[in-house]
Amino acid sequence: MKKCHITFQLNGRTCEVLVDPNQTLLSMLREDLSLTGTKYGCGEGDCGACTVLLDDEPVNSCLILAAQVDGHKLTTIEGLADGDKLHPLQTSFIDKGAIQCGFCTPGMILSAKALLDEEPNPCELDIRTAISGNLCRCTGYQKIVEAVKAVADDCQGEN
Amino acid sequence: MLLPKFDYNAPATLDEACRMMAGYGDRAKLLAGGTDLLIALKKKTVTPTQVVALNRVDEIKGFLSDGDGLFIGARTTAAEIALSDLGPAGQALTQAASQVGSPLIRNLATIGGNLVTAMPAADMAPPLLALQASVVLQRIGEQREVLLSDFFISPGEQVMLPEEIMSMIVLPRLPEGCGGAFEKLGVRKALERSIVSVAAVISLADDGRTIQGARIALGAVAPTPMLAQEAGAALCGRKATAKNFAVAAEIAAREAKPRGLRTSPVYSRLMVEQLTLRALTRALEAANL
Numbered sequence: 001m002k003k004c005h006i007t008f009q010l011n012g013r014t015c016e017v018l019v020d021p022n023q024t025l026l027s028m029l030r031e032d033l034s035l036t037g038t039k040y041g042c043g044e045g046d047c048g049a050c051t052v053l054l055d056d057e058p059v060n061s062c063l064i065l066a067a068q069v070d071g072h073k074l075t076t077i078e079g080l081a082d083g084d085k086l087h088p089l090q091t092s093f094i095d096k097g098a099i100q101c102g103f104c105t106p107g108m109i110l111s112a113k114a115l116l117d118e119e120p121n122p123c124e125l126d127i128r129t130a131i132s133g134n135l136c137r138c139t140g141y142q143k144i145v146e147a148v149k150a151v152a153d154d155c156q157g158e159n
Numbered sequence: 160m161l162l163p164k165f166d167y168n169a170p171a172t173l174d175e176a177c178r179m180m181a182g183y184g185d186r187a188k189l190l191a192g193g194t195d196l197l198i199a200l201k202k203k204t205v206t207p208t209q210v211v212a213l214n215r216v217d218e219i220k221g222f223l224s225d226g227d228g229l230f231i232g233a234r235t236t237a238a239e240i241a242l243s244d245l246g247p248a249g250q251a252l253t254q255a256a257s258q259v260g261s262p263l264i265r266n267l268a269t270i271g272g273n274l275v276t277a278m279p280a281a282d283m284a285p286p287l288l289a290l291q292a293s294v295v296l297q298r299i300g301e302q303r304e305v306l307l308s309d310f311f312i313s314p315g316e317q318v319m320l321p322e323e324i325m326s327m328i329v330l331p332r333l334p335e336g337c338g339g340a341f342e343k344l345g346v347r348k349a350l351e352r353s354i355v356s357v358a359a360v361i362s363l364a365d366d367g368r369t370i371q372g373a374r375i376a377l378g379a380v381a382p383t384p385m386l387a388q389e390a391g392a393a394l395c396g397r398k399a400t401a402k403n404f405a406v407a408a409e410i411a412a413r414e415a416k417p418r419g420l421r422t423s424p425v426y427s428r429l430m431v432e433q434l435t436l437r438a439l440t441r442a443l444e445a446a447n448l
């Protein structure tokens with residue numbers, strides 16, 4: 001097994017890593033780069049705990065080989081805050097009580113971010129569809145939908 | 160879950176990919192969206208020594224249309240298809256694409272992969288069958304076009320040679336006055352493998368009422384995605400009425416060959432009938448828009 005040398009943009013920085021060809025993106029993030037905000041749930045594309053943004057689109061990092069991100073842009077939950085200042089979605093999730101155990105939260109927030117970047121003023125159905133690949137075992141989703149909606153309403157106010 | 164050991168290859172062109180596949184033969188597996196392959200690797204149901212990733216081969220991604228029809232690159236994702244405008248008949252396909260897996264899966268899963276894995280419940284297969292699609296299979300210096308209705312053999316098996324790569328899907332140009340629709344039954348709204356799916360495409364004569372041609376295709380109710388040929392034929396030359404649609408739906412239910420794996424065959428057939436009725440009704444609406 002020949003190792004693969006890959007270069008990609010990770011949370012705004014250029015990153016060079018030597019990965020195993022049979023290593024998933026999720027395992028590279030968690031084990032090699034110690035970015036443990038991205039969670040390992042099912043490993044089969046069912047739960048969305050491992051969501052990352054690949055070229056700004058939300059995807060399951062457990063279904064991607066690390067080698068495949070060579071030359072691409074990657075955003076993980078660690079890339080959202082601006083220094084100590086949390087991303088508005090992160091603040092909103094805290095304010096609205098949309099986090100219980102927190103295991104689904106990084107994935108939820110990234111799916112929501114991708115939606116809001118695309119459609120700043122989504123309806124409830126848009127929000128529910130956007131997070132339909134992210135499972136939450138704690139909150140019952142209502143508070144999560146409210147937290148996303150609050151951010152959407154906020155940016156509407158700004159405009 | 161550890162993946163089996165393999166080498167990773169990332170050819171930049173289709174030609175280079177074909178060369179690699181010719182050299183490796185069945186020791187290699189092609190990687191497109193990865194939503195099926197990665198799971199198969201984790202479960203070790205496939206153990207290739209080489210993985211040939213197509214994610215740099217951009218020539219087999221995207222849409223191209225000319226006078227003869229529409230060409231969809233095999234690497235085009237379900238999300239890209241869901242967002243595309245393929246006309247009133249092509250809606251059958253866009254609707255199916257928008258119901259594949261979840262948004263996260265749709266950003267990865269490709270139309271080619273959905274066909275190559277040859278799963279009976281593959282969402283995009285019925286609309287493509289109803290749209291008379293064919294697929295282009297490529298190997299070094301040679302390509303062949305196979306009708307999708309001749310492509311599937313059995314669950315997980317299709318006609319491709321180990322060294323072949325699916326490069327595109329061809330949808331023949333349809334006459335004016337066509338409409339299509341897709342219906343799917345699952346037990347939940349996302350991340351669902353269909354229990355029954357139905358695609359219908361009808362073409363209307365100038366009077367807007369007489370059916371010139373109808374194609375109905377079924378998913379998850381036979382060892383492979385299938386055309387309900389008799390049901391489609393029964394509508395030819397008939398008026399597009401609820402009564403005639405009901406007759407066709409009943410024939411489609413009879414043509415289905417459910418194996419009773421996830422639901423009882425009786426239930427599957429009843430659902431084929433209902434979904435066919437709905438798909439035809441919505442296809443008519445689309446044709447009349």
Ligand code: FES
Nearest residue numbers: 041042043048062
């Ligand atoms: S860990 Fe990737 S979807 Fe569950």
Ligand code: FES
Nearest residue numbers: 100101136137138
């Ligand atoms: S907060 Fe626990 S899984 Fe969502």
